[in-house]
Amino acid sequence: MKNSEIWVAFYTIIVREIRRFTRIWPQTLLPPAITMSLYFAIFGNLIGDRIGEMGGFSYMQYIVPGLIMMSVITNSYSNVSSSFFSAKFQHSVQELLVSPTPNWVILLGYTLGGVARGLFVGLIVTILSLFFTHLALENLFLTILVVSLTAVMFSLGGFVNAIYARSFDDVSIVPTFILTPLTYLGGVFYSIDLLPDFWQSVSMLNPVLYMVNAFRYGILGVSDINVYWALVIVSVFIVVLFGFGLRLLNQGKGIRS
């Protein structure tokens, strides 16, 4: 394929992915808006006032970056896993497989579709948070970089999940049993300084902790970890997951006989 044709194919996949999640907005965009508003109201306003300050900020301000990141992680992951698995399930993935679109374009297209939803939901949650508190923005570039890389990483994760999934249950197992615990224990609601030494060390093994803290650093200027480590870790995960996803596609794992 010529470069211009590859671009058209790539653009087509992204547009189709965006059309999908905007068409079913009551399932994709509305639930995180409602859930996060409840978090802001209950944890931020009602309980947060009793907790007091954390990291030098009100509890509400402290948890907002974490909750934005939680939405981005969940939505970018589930967009790709559900979209690609549905395409497998109803065999419409064959439309792509019979076409000359290279596998790396398929992978990149689906990934950026997931990134689009993750960032769109992140923006909605950010706007909602402004009804409850005000947010300073310490480092705009770092904030955008971290949230974008995180969305890429979890979109790729969702893709790998969809490749291996054989039923809709398989698509929900990882978010329920791995992603949610990692996110909740990834410093969204608390600083790891509050934990005993042992649990602080265990927390350092959680990649989500790095992303949440790097994002919080971009907004509030406070972090439990070294931000540069966060960027290195996310970048390594992206490279590994992209390579792995591409290898699975080239092998035809779960999609070719």
Next chain:
Amino acid sequence: MTYAIEISDLKKRYEGGFEALKGIDLKVEKGDFFALLGPNGAGKSTTIGVLCSLVNKTSGSVSIFGNDIDKDFAKAKKFLGVVPQEFNFNVFETVFNVVVTQAGFYGITRAVAEERAEKYLKQLDLWDKKDAQSRMLSGGMKRRLMIARALIHEPEVLILDEPTAGVDIELRRSMWEFIKKLNEQGTTIILTTHYLEEAEQLCRNIAIISAGEIVENTSVKALLKTLNQETFILDLDTSLPANWSLPGFNVVVSKDATTLEVEVVKGQSINVIFKALDDISINVVSMRNKSNRLEELFVKLIKG
């Protein structure tokens, strides 16, 4: 000579050990109307799956218009349009978007894709459904949608896997008229079907596959010439007299003696039957083959 499709020593062994293709060789000429026939599980769909990259082959080579599917897959795929047996489009997309999106996967710009989508959806009587969700279409409409989608990049070869399965007679006829026109315009057609009369009427060349091997690959005409025996059914205007016989022919008379079933072996003349009936003043009202001629050969070759 460059063939539209050239398959050489193609083998496919599935993970469980089942050998679906045992080294098949097949050549389809440009502009041909080619039938790939075989019983269920013979290897037809596996062969088509390999051609359109939905099945990974175990060994062998496949080229489409001289482009090896391993070495130059993008070029090879551009020559190919596929209408699969099962519906495989996104059922929540509109008819128009299903077709235009497929064009995008071939690198065709939106403006060109929209023009072509209009052309093919109109030709296939789907234009008034362009904004309907594809899941709302009837079975026949869904099949036509898959044909429009397969044609959107204007392929040189169109593969149709059981395209008329479950389609009513009127629609089947109009579908074949459309496909025949495409073939007349130069598109190579490869067809799998269970309706052997369709293959006999439409196709020039034929391959019969059984248990992963090609058991016959020739022209339909040449194949039909090998038929040694045909069974005709004759409807008569009057009952045959008791003890009537036709020397040299194997004859079965119906209970009411107004229908004759006669086996005619190669070299025998049907005129003899007419003359014998005429001698006893019985007229033949109608006459037909007991079964499709190709079907008789097909059964013989498969059992073979």
